[in-house]
Amino acid sequence: MKYQTTILAALAIAACKPSNDNTPHYVTATVERGTITRHVTASGTLGAMISVDIGSQVNGRIISLHVDYNSPVKKGDLLAEIDPTLYDANLRQSEGELASALADVELKKQNLARKTILTPSGAASQLDLDQATAQLAQAQAAVTIKQANLDSARANVGFCKIYSPIEGIVISRKVDTGQTVISAMSTPVLFIIAQDISRMNINVSISEADIGQVATGQRVDFTVDAYPDETFHGTVTQVRKSPITTQNVVTYETIVTLENPGQKLFPGMTADVAILVAEKQNTLKLANAALRFTPPEAAAFTQSIPQDYGRHQRLIYLLEPDAKTLRPALIKAGITDGIHTEILEGLQGSETIATATLIDPKKPEASVFPPKRPMDTPP
Secondary structure (H helix, E strand, O other): OHHHHHHHHHHHHHHHOOOOOOOOEEEEEEOEEEEEEEEEEEEEEEEEOOEEEEEOOOOEEEEEEOOOOOOEEOOOOEEEEEOOHHHHHHHHHHHHHHHHHHHHHHHHHHHHHHHHHHOOOOOOOHHHHHHHHHHHHHHHHHHHHHHHHHHHHHHHHHHOEEEOOOOEEEEEEOOOOOOEEOOOOOOOEEEEEEOOOOEEEEEEEEEOOOHHHOOOOOEEEEEEOOEEEEEEEEEEEEEEEEEEEEOOEEEEEEEEEEEOOOOOOOOOOEEEEEEEEEEEEEEEEEEOHHHHOOOOOOOEEOOOOOOOOOOOEEEEEEEOOOOOEEEEEEEEEEEEOOOEEEEEEOOOOOOEEEEEEEOOOOOOOOOEEOOOOHHHOOO
16 A cells, blocks of 8 residues: 555656756747739829919019918919019110100101112212111111010019919918019919819829839829828829939839819828739738748757748748648749738748747747747738
8 A cells, every 4th residue: 555655746846847958939820822912112202283383574662462361262373572673664764765766767867768768869879878878778678676675564564463274272482572683593482372272192202222113104002191090092193214213212203183173182291102013813922921930949840941942932841730840841932921921932822831949838828939020010
């Protein structure tokens, strides 16, 4: 009896001892079919499809403004007026100079007529006739010059009133009443008018590494800070081939067109853009964590790990049914959305793939190695 009691005690102590099983435990993912998309991301600035800088062609003091920020305008509407006092005076002076030149032409015509009559009788010489002809031509040329000066003076008076060349909305006013504008080497900008902000553009800078994937007609999703919970949509309408180099970084400007019927979006807003460059439906896909998985030293394998593989091939590890043994395999990867990668060759579907090692099986969420990245967890 004492012998049996000793055996039972020994068995109880043995049962309480921790196990020496050092077999790794794994986090896994299953190969499945579904839709996978690839996006090119960038940032850009919203703007009107057509915006016009309205300037002044003459110098002077602003005496009145007829529009302000957000004022709707039609083509031909009066926007502002510049003091025309000096230009009215120049206009009257030019009118007087033209009248004087016209009178001089009449005098020269009469003189030529007299010389023409007197020359045959010898009362006037041929030289006198030639001089009268030349004087008339000079007087007529002076009339042309004075007429041009008058047209210029009249135009300057007209430029004192600034009209809208298009129908749209005023998105910027850069002058105030009483301010003096000076048109020197460049025309000063007084207003910026957007033709129609119910339809807008985004100017997006795409890096040279991604520009080859972007083409007209591609769908675009974007967000703006003003509406962080709302996604807006547009379409690529132009890919410009002129490079822009900034600090040795080459980008290409891409134009995205969008509808803005409620005019919620304003010119100048920064847009975070995602251009859909590829989409595969009903394709095999695998979590990206499986492509980054490195087995622990204690891992058991059914075969040797391949050492040489092609550029588009990736090494993964399938978990055998015993949940302890790994089987290395090479696959050919396709597009990725940052969370999943398309599988072109090497898998049939429904395989179980190791993605991480559990350090403590009792706490699976807190002991994953390598740690999960944010992109490994679907939103």
